[in-house]
Amino acid sequence: MKLLFELIAHQWKQARRSSIWQKNLAVNLIMGFFFFILFVELVVLAFFLGHEWHEIVDNPIHSLHKFVAWYIAALLAVRFFFQKLPALSVRPYQHLPIRKSSLIHFLLMKGWLNFYALLSFIIFLPFAVFQVEYYHGSSVATLWLAGILALDAAGNYAVFYAKKMLSTNLTTVSLIVLAIALLAAGDYLGWYSYSGLIATMLDYAIARPVWLWLLLLIPVIFYHLNFRFLKSSLYLEGLNADKSDNHVHSGRIGYLQKLGLIGELMSLDIRMYLRNKRTKSILWMTPLFLGYGLFFYPNSDYTSDSGFMIFIGMFVTSVMMINYLQYAFSFEGGFFDLLSTSGLSMEDYLKAKLGLAYALGIASFVITVPYVYFGMNILIIHTACILFSLGVIAPVILYTATYNKKTMVLTQGSAFNYQGIGATHFFIMIPVFILPLMIYLPFKWLGYHETGWLVLAGLGFAALPFRKFFIHLCLQNLRNRKYIMAEGFRERN
Amino acid sequence: MIQFNQLKKIYSGNTVLDIDNLQIAQGESFGLVGNNGAGKTTLFRLLLDLIRANNGNATIKNLDVARNEDWKRFTGSFLDAGLLIDFLSPEEFFAFTGKVKGLTKDEVDAFLAEMTDFFNHEVIGKNKLIRNLSMGNQQKTGIAAAMMGKPEIVILDEPFNSLDPSSQIRLKQLIKSKKANEKITFLISSHDLNHITEVCDRIVILENGKIVHDIQTSTDTLASLENYFAV
Numbered sequence: 001m002k003l004l005f006e007l008i009a010h011q012w013k014q015a016r017r018s019s020i021w022q023k024n025l026a027v028n029l030i031m032g033f034f035f036f037i038l039f040v041e042l043v044v045l046a047f048f049l050g051h052e053w054h055e056i057v058d059n060p061i062h063s064l065h066k067f068v069a070w071y072i073a074a075l076l077a078v079r080f081f082f083q084k085l086p087a088l089s090v091r092p093y094q095h096l097p098i099r100k101s102s103l104i105h106f107l108l109m110k111g112w113l114n115f116y117a118l119l120s121f122i123i124f125l126p127f128a129v130f131q132v133e134y135y136h137g138s139s140v141a142t143l144w145l146a147g148i149l150a151l152d153a154a155g156n157y158a159v160f161y162a163k164k165m166l167s168t169n170l171t172t173v174s175l176i177v178l179a180i181a182l183l184a185a186g187d188y189l190g191w192y193s194y195s196g197l198i199a200t201m202l203d204y205a206i207a208r209p210v211w212l213w214l215l216l217l218i219p220v221i222f223y224h225l226n227f228r229f230l231k232s233s234l235y236l237e238g239l240n241a242d243k244s245d246n247h248v249h250s251g252r253i254g255y256l257q258k259l260g261l262i263g264e265l266m267s268l269d270i271r272m273y274l275r276n277k278r279t280k281s282i283l284w285m286t287p288l289f290l291g292y293g294l295f296f297y298p299n300s301d302y303t304s305d306s307g308f309m310i311f312i313g314m315f316v317t318s319v320m321m322i323n324y325l326q327y328a329f330s331f332e333g334g335f336f337d338l339l340s341t342s343g344l345s346m347e348d349y350l351k352a353k354l355g356l357a358y359a360l361g362i363a364s365f366v367i368t369v370p371y372v373y374f375g376m377n378i379l380i381i382h383t384a385c386i387l388f389s390l391g392v393i394a395p396v397i398l399y400t401a402t403y404n405k406k407t408m409v410l411t412q413g414s415a416f417n418y419q420g421i422g423a424t425h426f427f428i429m430i431p432v433f434i435l436p437l438m439i440y441l442p443f444k445w446l447g448y449h450e451t452g453w454l455v456l457a458g459l460g461f462a463a464l465p466f467r468k469f470f471i472h473l474c475l476q477n478l479r480n481r482k483y484i485m486a487e488g489f490r491e492r493n
Numbered sequence: 494m495i496q497f498n499q500l501k502k503i504y505s506g507n508t509v510l511d512i513d514n515l516q517i518a519q520g521e522s523f524g525l526v527g528n529n530g531a532g533k534t535t536l537f538r539l540l541l542d543l544i545r546a547n548n549g550n551a552t553i554k555n556l557d558v559a560r561n562e563d564w565k566r567f568t569g570s571f572l573d574a575g576l577l578i579d580f581l582s583p584e585e586f587f588a589f590t591g592k593v594k595g596l597t598k599d600e601v602d603a604f605l606a607e608m609t610d611f612f613n614h615e616v617i618g619k620n621k622l623i624r625n626l627s628m629g630n631q632q633k634t635g636i637a638a639a640m641m642g643k644p645e646i647v648i649l650d651e652p653f654n655s656l657d658p659s660s661q662i663r664l665k666q667l668i669k670s671k672k673a674n675e676k677i678t679f680l681i682s683s684h685d686l687n688h689i690t691e692v693c694d695r696i697v698i699l700e701n702g703k704i705v706h707d708i709q710t711s712t713d714t715l716a717s718l719e720n721y722f723a724v
Binding site for chain 1: 542543565573589590593
């Protein structure tokens with residue numbers, strides 16, 4: 001037991017001493033501020049929901065249990081896709097005379113005590129205090145909260161176990177997504193009610209608290225299953241060998257082969273995106289970026305503010321492109337030395353970057369055309385935004401991307417990972433959103449918002465033929481900065 | 494062929510490299526030895542224009558490497574993992590390098606056939622990405638890529654590291670045959686005095702960034718090197 005605490009203390013030290021905390025004060029402040037705001041908002045929201053729940057819904061406890069059912073299901077899905085047993089963290093201890101079962105306990109504890117567990121606690125504490133306590137008394141409320149957290153922990157361990165049993169390849173993942181979609185659709189169409197079923201069971205348990213004690217047993221069972229499996233599989237290292245790693249998408253696109261070296265460079269970037277964890281998690285975010293408009297476009301409060309619409313339009317049509325361009329060099333920091341000694345024409349290199357960025361921008365634009373359902377204005381604004389992005393924003397970002405001189409470690413996921421991100425990343429984003437507004441707003445204030453759209457589109461369109469000139473500017477800048485960049489990229493932790 | 498003139502590199506007040514004059518002739522195989530921190534890698538990086546000199550310059554065929562990029566067409570190099578693209582398979586990496594060096598697909602295949610012995614069936618056709626290869630096989634991939642496209646100069650930083658004994662011997666044979674048949678100028682650094690005396694005609698010892706010995710290899714070179722580094 002004492003040993004377990006020692007191991008946990010090591011984890012704490014590791015987190016504290018990671019280079020992120022020691023360098024880069026500005027980024028820490030900005031990110032810290034964002035996380036703090038998010039955290040406060042979450043706490044306030046949870047408090048508000050818990051406190052006002054009986055005002056919002058008719059049958060508070062039953063509705064609460066329905067919410068629990070969906071929450072657990074959603075978290076289960078998130079966990080399945082993003083969480084895995086942190087098996088690597090025991091590697092430095094495996095050769096030491098530490099009992100294997102201690103290491104497994106440590107692994108399983110570490111796998112549970114994370115952000116998600118805290119999230120569940122924050123969300124359900126107010127419900128327990130304001131709702132369950134009011135109807136059923138404080139001892140039941142405590143037991144109820146423990147029971148819900150136990151359900152969540154059970155989900156956590158069930159996911160670990162399921163992931164060990166299933167191999168995570170594309171087929172299994174697709175099947176699981178399909179199964180979840182079918183279940184949700186069945187519920188939605190009223191064939192059966194998943195949430196109703198769970199809620200009824202929980203209602204039954206809360207009225208007879210003995211049953212709540214049983215909830216606490218579920219995670220113990222799954223914990224034990226995991227423990228037995230890990231203990232019998234003898235070598236922990238075999239657990240994290242990602243077998244699918246070598247069977248990768250070829251990333252070969254026939255058309256690009258015709259473009260010679262530029263096409264080859266584009267293929268290289270496509271492969272980079274498909275084969276690295278960090279870039280892949282950016283790709284997973286794509287639906288969220290492109291679907292961002294759905295939060296705003298259906299609501300006339302937002303669509304009536306045309307300045308805000310420009311902002312959303314820029315985001316939806318260009319964020320993929322901007323994301324690609326601003327990391328254009330730092331994602332490749334790991335082999336920047338190769339690129340600069342191999343005799344590769346830097347002009348071709350930049351042309352490939354810009355070409356792929358255009359492809360991403362145009363693809364985003366085409367995919368988001370259906371937003372026209374919410375109004376013709378949206379399509380017009382999107383057209384103006386994408387033209388402005390392609391013509392003006394893309395070269396600007398390519399130019400400023402040379403100021404990102406830290407290698408992004410590609411083998412780690414991108415959620416909550418800001419290794420390699422410097423303060424410059426935030427400054428780069430400013431012109432992207434401010435510039436179009438600065439051009440558009442004066443027209444809007446004078447009452448000519450349609451002229452404003454036209455000017456935005458026209459500027460972008462007029463800038464397109466000057467691509468060669470922009471590339472030349474970027475090339476000069478790259479030449480000037482290449483030693484600084486190369487040195488920055490070489491400093492890898 | 495290669496010339497260093499009053500070359501100086503200073504990192505935060507410390508002079509890590511200070512070379513008055515050093516010339517390397519065409520076809521010469523040049524060995525660089527020295528303890529850690531002596532400036533071997535810095536010298537190679539300066540020659541490859543990866544870092545900026547504080548003073549002086551390096552020239553290849555009388556052209557300053559920092560001002561003219563022609564040397565890149567006929568210079569191959571492998572220093573460290575920064576010259577590998579780890580998310581490609583070795584086949585894809587060679588295809589990419591071949592394309593950059595202007596080789597056709599057939600020429601790339603012919604080159605890989607030539608490397609069969611050196612690879613010892615551990616690099617090609619394994620369906621692995623470079624990042625999943627062992628250190629030794631990554632090293633072989635990088636060394637081979639440096640020799641692609643008929644280079645006139647090949648720069649290798651500690652190429653014998655992480656290679657198994659048979660591969661070390663094969664690498665020595667490869668270097669000797671490339672040197673004899675294609676007149677390649679080799680610049681090689683190593684901590685292994687045996688290997689370096691075997692493949693190099695000339696050996697320079699660096700110490701704290703300065704050249705302290707410059708010897709043509711002969712039968713007693715190994716003994717004198719061992720004597721120099723003895724503690």
